[in-house]
Amino acid sequence: MKIRDLWDESLAGTMARPVRSALTTLGTVLGIGTLVITLGIAATAGNQIVGRFDELTATSVSVDVPLDNADPLVGWGALTRVTRLRGVTSAVALAQGSLSANLQVRSNALNDPTQVAAQTLSVVVASPEVPEVTRGTLLKGRFFDAGHVRRRDRVVVLGEEAARMLGISRLEDAPAVYIAGRFYTVIGVLGALHREPALATAVIAPSSLAREFGLRDPTRVLINTSLGAADLIAGQAPQALSPGRGDQLTVTSPPSPKRASQGAQSDVNSLFLILGLVSLVVGAVGIANVTLVTVMERVPEIGLRRSLGAARRHIAAQFLLESSMIGLAGGVVGASIGTLGVVGVSAVKQWTPVLDVRLAVAAPVVGALVGLLAGLYPALRAARMEPVDALR
Template identity: 70%
Template sequence: MHVRDLVGESVAGMLARPVRSALTTLGTVLGITTLVVTLGVAATAGNQIVGRFDALVATAITVEVPESDGEPMVEWDAVERLTRLRGVESAAAVAESKDSANLSVRSNDLVDPARVTLRNLSVLAATTGLPEAARGRMTQGRFYDTGHIRRGDRVAVIGDQAARMLGVTQLDRAPAIFIGEHAYTVIGILGDLRRERNLSSAVFVPPTTAARFGLRDVTRVLVNTSLGAAGLIAGQAPAALSPANADVLQVVAPPSPTRARDQAQNDVDALFLILGLVSLVVGAVGIANVTLVTVMERVPEIGLRRSLGAARRHIAAQFLLESTLIGLTGGVIGAGLGLVIIVAVSAAKQWTPLLDGWLAAAAPVAGAVVGLLAGLYPALRAARMEPVDALR
């Protein structure tokens, strides 16, 4: 049989039952579409996960300042020099000590048996850039500014968890809290912390009023950098904060996230690949079932062709080509439909779609291979039929 005749017979066999061929092709379309969508969405979503992972982990630096018996190693205004470095997005100096980690704080000076207003909370001194350095926001009020620090105002900012513990819910009447015997006016509530979440249960006061709590010297500096600048800033930060004590300051920089990032990406890709393959197997089973039914319905035709001289390989090739064409058609349609869905999902989520060229090219090939494998058993069964038995 000539190749042209073989293709003609296969196409004629497909078009002889258009509805059945369309439904069979639909199974392959769904399988290929699911495979393309899952792989494409996995790559796009994985890219978003990696980006957020890098932004939240690979850009946070902490500079630990050891205790000093004499002059402080890092001055409070040294943070201004640090923020001038290219790649530093925000920074804040913090002072904390063992003595200030468990101070008595109450929200009023009255004894209310119905509500607990006395708590033991951590009290810290911090510079004005703490909300940005801790990656949080002021849920109410505002953070104290340089004016409060210069004047030594008795103002305080409390974390959102500390506010709930003390029963401070509104700031319109300038509520006061008592740290020991010292009264402070609450001007803001800090919440939604994505870094240093333990600070949500702390009280922050200006450095100029924190000496009475033993908070005189900077103990650590929180730094946030641009993506990719963490390593460079980690080497420059000690010299910017304290040139004379740069070798004493300890910098805690994030480890390279490459291995964890790649592992997360591979896990996501593997999960979605399994889901896509399952859908593809379902489509292959559909092709195999329909092809087998077609073989059983065309037994007289097979017997007639065999009696007229068609060899076993001709019969097998005809049915294999039919199933392969069905799979190829479904692969082409499924690839196009899958790419459209990936772009639509990315646009809806405001993501950047990742479309691999090999995926669009391999999808039709995968459909053809699935069709070929699915039609293998029905084609062999058709080829094994004896002409006499088929005609009988």
């Protein structure tokens, strides 16, 4: 049998049942399309995740101050020295200790049996730069400033969850909270904290009130840096905060952005690759099932061709080529739909699409291979039929 004759026979067999061939091709379309879409979206989303990781995590430096020092290592005024460092965009000093970690806080002085009398919350003393450094949003009111600190005003800002727990939803009437029996006016509610999310359940007070909560000096300094300056600031910040004693401070700097971004992108790609391969296996099973049914329906044809001199290899080659052609067609259509899907999702999300040209080119080949493997068992079964049994 010549290759051209084999091709004509395979093409005729495929087109003899166009509806069934189209349904079989749909399985490969879904598999290849899912593979291209998942890998393309994984690369695109990974690119976005990496960019956000670099902008947020890789610009954050934290300095912890030991509490067991009679002579303070870091004062509240040390922030001015840190903010003068080149590469520092913002910094805030926080103070929190065991005495301020679990305090009874209630929103009014009335005993209402239908309401919870008090909540156990943490009180964090901070400098006025908290919203900027934590990238938080003031949901209501305002944050305290240098004037409140200078006048020693008895004001506090609640985290979003702390306000909800205390039942404070409006600030027009200047609500108050009572902490350890002392009165403080609530001037703001802070939420959407991208850094230090624990502040959402805390009461934030100015540094001028530190001693009222058993605190004195900062226990932690949070620093935001320009992109790429975190390593440099991590080395300079301790000496700027506590000249001559910076080695007693503990600095936490972000990991290498390049290594972290590569790891995140690799994990995302691996996950979506597995999903795409599973979908591809589903398409292969569909091709195998339909090809097997086709073999069983074409038993008289197989018997007639064998009786006219067709060898086993001719029968096997015909069915293998038919299943490969179906897989090839599915790969071409699936790659096209997948590419359009990636571009469409990127346009809706306003992302920059990331497409691997090699994947789009290899998709039809993969589809043909899937079709070839899926048709292997049905082709062998057809080749093993004896002419007499098939004709009977």
